[in-house]
Amino acid sequence: MYRINENYLKLPGSYLFSNIGKKVAAFSEAHPEAPIIRMGIGDVTQPIVPAIVEALHKAVDEMGHAETFHGYAPDQGYEFLRTAIAKNDYQARGCDISADEIFVSDGAKCDSGNIQEIFGPDVKIAVCDPVYPVYVDTNAMAGRTGTYDARTETWSNVVYMPCTEATGFSPELPKETPDLIYLCFPNNPTGAVLTKDQLQKWVDYANREGAVIIYDAAYEVYITEENVPHTIFECEGARTCAIELRSFSKNAGFTGLRLGATIIPKDLKCGETTLHSLWARRHGTKYNGAPYIVQRAGEAVYSDAARAQLKEQIEYYQKNARTIYQGLKDAGYSVSGAVNSPYIWLKTPDQMTSWEFFDFLLEKANVVGTPGSGFGPSGEGYFRLTAFGTYENTVEAIERIKRI
Numbered sequence: 001m002y003r004i005n006e007n008y009l010k011l012p013g014s015y016l017f018s019n020i021g022k023k024v025a026a027f028s029e030a031h032p033e034a035p036i037i038r039m040g041i042g043d044v045t046q047p048i049v050p051a052i053v054e055a056l057h058k059a060v061d062e063m064g065h066a067e068t069f070h071g072y073a074p075d076q077g078y079e080f081l082r083t084a085i086a087k088n089d090y091q092a093r094g095c096d097i098s099a100d101e102i103f104v105s106d107g108a109k110c111d112s113g114n115i116q117e118i119f120g121p122d123v124k125i126a127v128c129d130p131v132y133p134v135y136v137d138t139n140a141m142a143g144r145t146g147t148y149d150a151r152t153e154t155w156s157n158v159v160y161m162p163c164t165e166a167t168g169f170s171p172e173l174p175k176e177t178p179d180l181i182y183l184c185f186p187n188n189p190t191g192a193v194l195t196k197d198q199l200q201k202w203v204d205y206a207n208r209e210g211a212v213i214i215y216d217a218a219y220e221v222y223i224t225e226e227n228v229p230h231t232i233f234e235c236e237g238a239r240t241c242a243i244e245l246r247s248f249s250k251n252a253g254f255t256g257l258r259l260g261a262t263i264i265p266k267d268l269k270c271g272e273t274t275l276h277s278l279w280a281r282r283h284g285t286k287y288n289g290a291p292y293i294v295q296r297a298g299e300a301v302y303s304d305a306a307r308a309q310l311k312e313q314i315e316y317y318q319k320n321a322r323t324i325y326q327g328l329k330d331a332g333y334s335v336s337g338a339v340n341s342p343y344i345w346l347k348t349p350d351q352m353t354s355w356e357f358f359d360f361l362l363e364k365a366n367v368v369g370t371p372g373s374g375f376g377p378s379g380e381g382y383f384r385l386t387a388f389g390t391y392e393n394t395v396e397a398i399e400r401i402k403r404i
């Protein structure tokens with residue numbers, strides 16, 4: 001008789017977005033006329049820009065002719081895309097990353113979930129609290145996180161780094177030394193960032209303690225402040241302690257096209273073994289690459305035409321973020337995020353729990369957001385709104401919130 005991977009049974013149900021869906025559906029049924037505005041889910045809404053659509057069309061046509069047809073992609077991704085990433089995202093910022101240190105994938109969610117496979121079964125992970133749930137759940141599936149305590153909503157073998165008002169929504173160096181540290185900045189869900197000096201402290205810490213930082217840079221393009229690093233490789237010494245995850249989802253609207261990349265410097269070694277060689281082995285064995293047409297679309301992201309079009313698109317979302325931030329502030333809310341992020345993180349008023357505020361907002365303003373408690377225990381009493389909607393809806397939602 002076979003057995004299942006029982007680690008899966010230890011996972012708490014992922015109720016967050018299904019609970020939100022159910023509550024919204026029930027409310028709509030009771031109030032069919034209610035003009036609901038959704039500011040909950042972190043998905044973009046603006047279409048793929050014309051310069052990228054053009055590159056897609058061209059690549060599709062190439063696939064239809066024997067002379068220009070492309071089958072399986074190279075294991076690490078096409079050279080044209082890896083070179084474009086290395087040049088534009090790293091070398092242009094003065095970061096020493098070469099094209100052969102880049103692994104193209106179909107998105108940062110898979111990479112952030114899969115990367116734990118190349119580490120030992122008993123490594124200890126540290127995560128921010130609140131956190132993007134993928135980091136913890138995938139380590140739980142691999143049996144690394146111990147037992148789950150439903151009361152405290154924490155795993156026995158995970159180092160949690162609370163990010164609250166008291167810490168300026170950034171993590172503090174943990175007391176207990178972890179092996180793997182997951183950092184995501186600009187952060188989902190809080191929208192917080194680390195300055196270059198702050199991130200340098202983490203790099204120094206990881207090098208000193210022999211830990212690896214998994215750095216999720218999915219929201220890098222939303223950074224507006226000068227002293228905030230766009231990649232961990234801006235920090236000295238990151239080549240010996242960091243892996244970076246990149247995504248084309250939030251900077252170019254590829255949530256439905258699917259494209260990402262993992263950067264593993266060849267200086268990152270455990271004894272004599274490079275992590276680069278392990279990830280190369282994994283990629284070669286388990287993965288057959290992002291589609292040719294999508295990799296061509298990814299290359300086009302760096303063209304002058306696409307850059308100009310994307311700049312406008314990102315500015316559109318940033319304007320929404322500022323509108324929400326300022327509107328809530330004017331209404332007396334305590335808010336953070338937004339400045340370098342499409343996320344606005346607000347403190348619920350009158351000691352409401354995150355879910356109480358969810359119901360309150362849905363009923364009184366017909367606005368849907370995401371309860372902070374869904375991202376971890378330290379998210380309780382907070383709430384996330386996203387800037388990914390239309391400007392008109394964003395303005396309307398804030399007007400309604402101001403009126404309640």
Ligand SMILES: *Cc1c(COP(=O)(O)O)cnc(C)c1O
Binds near residue numbers: 108112132216254260
């Ligand atoms: C949206 C998001 C990603 C991107 O995932 P893709 O699989 O590339 O779409 C990665 N990390 C975080 C924290 C995100 O919120």
